[in-house]
Amino acid sequence: MRGKILDFSDANRTGLIGGDDGKRYEFSAADWKSEVVVAAGLEVDFVADGSRAKEIYVDIPSRTAASTDKNKVAAGLFAIFLGAIGIHKFYLGYSKAGIIMILVFFVGFILILPPIAISIIAFIEGIIYLTKTDEDFYQTYVINEKQWF
Numbered sequence: 001m002r003g004k005i006l007d008f009s010d011a012n013r014t015g016l017i018g019g020d021d022g023k024r025y026e027f028s029a030a031d032w033k034s035e036v037v038v039a040a041g042l043e044v045d046f047v048a049d050g051s052r053a054k055e056i057y058v059d060i061p062s063r064t065a066a067s068t069d070k071n072k073v074a075a076g077l078f079a080i081f082l083g084a085i086g087i088h089k090f091y092l093g094y095s096k097a098g099i100i101m102i103l104v105f106f107v108g109f110i111l112i113l114p115p116i117a118i119s120i121i122a123f124i125e126g127i128i129y130l131t132k133t134d135e136d137f138y139q140t141y142v143i144n145e146k147q148w149f
Contacts, residue, residue, distance in 0.1 A: 001048050002059055008038045017044060017053045025053035034058045036135045041143055058135060072137040076129035083122020084115060088129075089147070097147045125149065 001019055008015035013029040015038060025046070031054045032038050043059035070092055079088035086101030101118055108114025128149065129137060140146050 002043065002045050003053075005038065005040050005042045005044060007040055015040075017046060017056070019046075019048065019053075021048075023048075023051075025051060027053040027056055031056050034135065035133065036139045039139065039144065042139065058139075070138075070142050072129050072132060072134060072141075075137075075141070076126045079122045079126030079129060083126055084119040086122075088122065088125065092141055092147075094145070094147045121149075 001021065003017040003019040003025070006016045006018045006024070015027050015029075017025045017027060019025055025048060027046070029038065031046075031052075033055055034057050036042070036058050044053075044056050045059050046053040046056040048054075075088050075091055078091050082088070084101070084105050086098035086105075089095070089098035089101060101122070104118045105115045108118070125148075129141075132140065
């Protein structure tokens with residue numbers, strides 16, 4: 001069955017999934033089978049056992065479809081080679097962050113230091129994108145929409 005994680009408590013190591021059937025299913029961290037960190041908002045595939053969810057995996061079909069739109073290799077290369085002007089931010093759909101990077105680069109060009117700093121930040125982000133697994137990249141930058149580091 002498919003569903004979406006509605007809540008997860010790190011303290012109790014338990015959570016709640018809203019199933020596509022309209023029912024809610026409780027689960028524990030022991031039922032989680034994916035390498036991705038459990039987080040609210042993730043779409044999952046699971047086995048329903050009464051009111052419990054077992055054998056929970058990140059919903060791979062939806063992840064694959066979304067990851068083709070936002071490829072980690074493309075984002076990483078944009079960050080490394082064109083990151084100073086925020087191209088990777090626009091590619092990932094973070095227009096506000098992209099505009100900030102462009103402004104810091106061009107307005108700060110007079111002072112020399114801001115463009116160097118923004119270039120270093122972009123380079124580091126590119127390396128981070130390229131070293132993450134596909135699932136981690138998807139969860140961090142597509143699902144959770146993390147815009148910086």
